[in-house]
Amino acid sequence: MLITKALLWGQKELNTFERPRLEAEILLAHLLACKREELVLKHIEDIDFGAYKSIIDRRKRHEPIEYITNSVSFYKYNFFIDKGALIPRPESEILVEKAIELIKRYNIKSVAEIGIGSGALSISIAKECSVNIVASDISKDAIKVAKHNIKSFKLEDVVEVKECSLLSCIERPELLISNPPYIDPEFKLDKNVLDYEPHTALFAPNKGRAILFDILDTIKEKNIKYAICEMGYDQKEPILEYAQTIDLDGKIEIYKDYAQLDRGFVYIKEKDENK
Ligand SMILES: C[S@@+](CC[C@H](N)C(=O)[O-])C[C@H]1O[C@@H](n2cnc3c(N)ncnc32)[C@H](O)[C@@H]1O
Numbered sequence: 001m002l003i004t005k006a007l008l009w010g011q012k013e014l015n016t017f018e019r020p021r022l023e024a025e026i027l028l029a030h031l032l033a034c035k036r037e038e039l040v041l042k043h044i045e046d047i048d049f050g051a052y053k054s055i056i057d058r059r060k061r062h063e064p065i066e067y068i069t070n071s072v073s074f075y076k077y078n079f080f081i082d083k084g085a086l087i088p089r090p091e092s093e094i095l096v097e098k099a100i101e102l103i104k105r106y107n108i109k110s111v112a113e114i115g116i117g118s119g120a121l122s123i124s125i126a127k128e129c130s131v132n133i134v135a136s137d138i139s140k141d142a143i144k145v146a147k148h149n150i151k152s153f154k155l156e157d158v159v160e161v162k163e164c165s166l167l168s169c170i171e172r173p174e175l176l177i178s179n180p181p182y183i184d185p186e187f188k189l190d191k192n193v194l195d196y197e198p199h200t201a202l203f204a205p206n207k208g209r210a211i212l213f214d215i216l217d218t219i220k221e222k223n224i225k226y227a228i229c230e231m232g233y234d235q236k237e238p239i240l241e242y243a244q245t246i247d248l249d250g251k252i253e254i255y256k257d258y259a260q261l262d263r264g265f266v267y268i269k270e271k272d273e274n275k
Contacts, residue, residue: 001049003028003042013056023065027055030069062192075124079149084141086201088120091230091257092179095264096124098228098255099177102266103129108226112136112173114166114215115180117201119146119159125177126158133159134170139200166214172222179230180204180211208232213242220248225269233261 001009010024017023029036031052032045058068064087066072072081074088075096081087099121102108109131113122116135126133137143143161150159162169167176181204183189189202204210212231216239219227231239236254243252250269257263 001047001052003039003045003047006047006049006052007039010052010056014059017059023059024056026065027059027068028052030071031055063196064192067196072118072120074120077120077124077127077153079118079120079123080145080152081118082145083196084139084198085118085145086142086197088118091263092121093124094255094257095177095179095228095230096121098264098266099125099175100128102175102226102228103131106174106226108174110134110173111175111177112167112170114176114178114211114218115142115201116146116161117142117179119149119161121177121179122146122159123149123153123155126155127153131158134173135159135161136164136167136170137161138163138165139198141198142201166211167218167222172224174225176215176219176224176227177229178215178227180215182208182212182230182232182235184208184232207238209235209238209242212239216243216246216248219267220246223269224267227267228264229267230264231262233257233263236262236265239265 007024007028010028011020014020014023025036025039029039055068059065066081066087067083070080070082072079072087075093111131111133113133113135116122116137122133122135143163146161150156181202183202184207185203212235215229240252250267253266254262255264255266
């Protein structure tokens, strides 16, 4: 089948999706290992229709396009991704920007991440700042994806990954960052997320609060100076209350995402004397 015909067919097959033409093009470009813009130049080329049909069928079953193409765009970069790790979300770019700002303002040299997943957050930070990052994850599959990305960005000397829970295998950092699992297991997620993304990356017990509370405990126990952590839009009150319960000193500021929903907190132990 010719490319022009295949694209029309793909577009029709995906017509229940928001951007059928765009997706048909992205998937065909992936199959032909070329850029989407190059498809027009290849318009007379014959394609392997069976292979194209099989990836269109995967998308019709609502598999995220990032898992089909093994590629995700996050912050300023493209990362390798597969089902072993959560697809990094645009709102986590806010966490990255806040981390970069804090690192530069306080001349921070050591960072730890709890739950590195694909590595997108730690790698994006390491590309912008001169820091050492040590990250944990409990998922072997996620660690594989993170190591793949760390290697392709040539950051093996800067970002280290360890398999353990929270910071149990990591020394006290100056700055702790995390986008932990924070979804209530009772929450009804969309099928494309629920059926494809790793549940260890999504859900946490106690209405999604368990790991967030563990992180607050870790900040206190390890006497960490700075932390930035993503959370659910409805978790501000439980987080502030828990911080009070454990007598966490320092300041917690909640930040919002692009939809103006509460999305995370910045913790600073000491008064900001540099301001
Ligand atoms: C929401 S995903 C975030 C992944 C990545 N940092 C990102 O933002 O795209 C949470 C990650 O935390 C990991 N995780 C879950 N519980 C953990 C724990 N107790 N200690 C360390 N990592 C954990 C999961 O395996 C998953 O990779």
